[in-house]
Amino acid sequence: MRITIVKPGLLSTVQDLGRYHYLPQAVPISGAMDTLSARIANKAVGNPDDAAVIEFTQAGAEFTADTDLLIAYAGGGAILSANDQKLPAGRPCFIPAGTLVKLINDEAGIRTYIAVAAGWDVPEVLGSRSTFLTAGFGGLQGRPLKAGDVLSGCKTLSVINNRILNRLKGDKIQYANWSIERRAFFEATDKIIRVIPGHELGWFTGSSIAGFLSTPYAIAQRSNRMGYHLEGEAIHRTKNNELLSTAVMPGTIQVTGNGSMILLMADCQTTGGYPRIAQVAAVDLPLCAQLKPGDIIYFNAISRHDAEMLYIEREHDLQQLTIAIQSKFY
Numbered sequence: 020m021r022i023t024i025v026k027p028g029l030l031s032t033v034q035d036l037g038r039y040h041y042l043p044q045a046v047p048i049s050g051a052m053d054t055l056s057a058r059i060a061n062k063a064v065g066n067p068d069d070a071a072v073i074e075f076t077q078a079g080a081e082f083t084a085d086t087d088l089l090i091a092y093a094g095g096g097a098i099l100s101a102n103d104q105k106l107p108a109g110r111p112c113f114i115p116a117g118t119l120v121k122l123i124n125d126e127a128g129i130r131t132y133i134a135v136a137a138g139w140d141v142p143e144v145l146g147s148r149s150t151f152l153t154a155g156f157g158g159l160q161g162r163p164l165k166a167g168d169v170l171s172g173c174k175t176l177s178v179i180n181n182r183i184l185n186r187l188k189g190d191k192i193q194y195a196n197w198s199i200e201r202r203a204f205f206e207a208t209d210k211i212i213r214v215i216p217g218h219e220l221g222w223f224t225g226s227s228i229a230g231f232l233s234t235p236y237a238i239a240q241r242s243n244r245m246g247y248h249l250e251g252e253a254i255h256r257t258k259n260n261e262l263l264s265t266a267v268m269p270g271t272i273q274v275t276g277n278g279s280m281i282l283l284m285a286d287c288q289t290t291g292g293y294p295r296i297a298q299v300a301a302v303d304l305p306l307c308a309q310l311k312p313g314d315i316i317y318f319n320a321i322s323r324h325d326a327e328m329l330y331i332e333r334e335h336d337l338q339q340l341t342i343a344i345q346s347k348f349y
């Protein structure tokens with residue numbers, strides 16, 4: 020299966036679930052910003068969760084199907100359209116060769132993930148196919164996709180890949196009558212981000228902590244895959260302590276010297292010297308990944324135990340989803 024990029028859009032890269040084994044060597048995790056959407060897209064076509072996907076930022080991208088395709092997409096920021104027909108998210112879709120697929124605007128988020136049967140075939144670098152733009156490695160030559168790029172799927176399809184493909188294959192666009200609903204994995208609101216108190220929480224004044232947990236913050240324009248600058252009430256310290264560089268990870272919220280905050284994301288560094296006021300619960304990082312400049316969020320503190328239970332519950336639901344798909348096609 021093969022596509023040619025006609026328009027790359029704002030920022031399009033190949034990603035998977037990231038590289039975790041080189042953190043001691045200061046290599047960032049990278050990977051999909053919204054790992055939940057990447058996993059949903061992969062599950063819908065029968066792939067393992069860590070198969071490579073394409074991460075599109077907002078809309079405006081286009082690609083042609085050079086061969087017949089079995090794809091699925093999930094996330095926010097764009098809806099796939101082909102032959103003036105909108106394709107539903109979270110479902111396996113058969114696209115005949117020669118079809119032009121467009122990503123049209125969707126205000127629900129900012130990032131969309133497209134999986135192909137067996138995953139996109141790019142070389143593994145340090146155990147991952149993820150693009151790390153800052154260092155220029157991984158993905159397709161370590162860079163964003165551009166017009167004229169050709170991407171192929173891996174050649175060896177799994178039993179489930181083949182059975183989904185055979186069920187849908189024909190001379191026109193077809194998609195399954197079932198879907199994976201991303202919204203089912205979240206609470207009613209996507210603007211309240213649950214956090215765990217950080218190691219240096221006691222460094223800040225009580226009024227600043229109260230403000231952090233009660234006042235709105237906006238995503239600043241100068242935000243990217245490394246981190247989001249947050250605009251809102253400043254955070255004040257009780258005293259001007261110095262912190263040696265210490266471990267940080269996606270979801271860490273740091274407080275800079277002037278009292279502003281940075282929410283670290285997928286391409287963040289592995290250590291940092293700013294105090295950590297909080298850590299976003301793992302289950303809410305996919306919500307953060309879909310935030311765009313100007314979006315307003317609130318923070319809500321939960322215990323480490325509650326964050327772990329939420330994570331275990333999410334993983335159980337995803338495992339059950341995999342079992343359901345497998346049982347449907349075995």
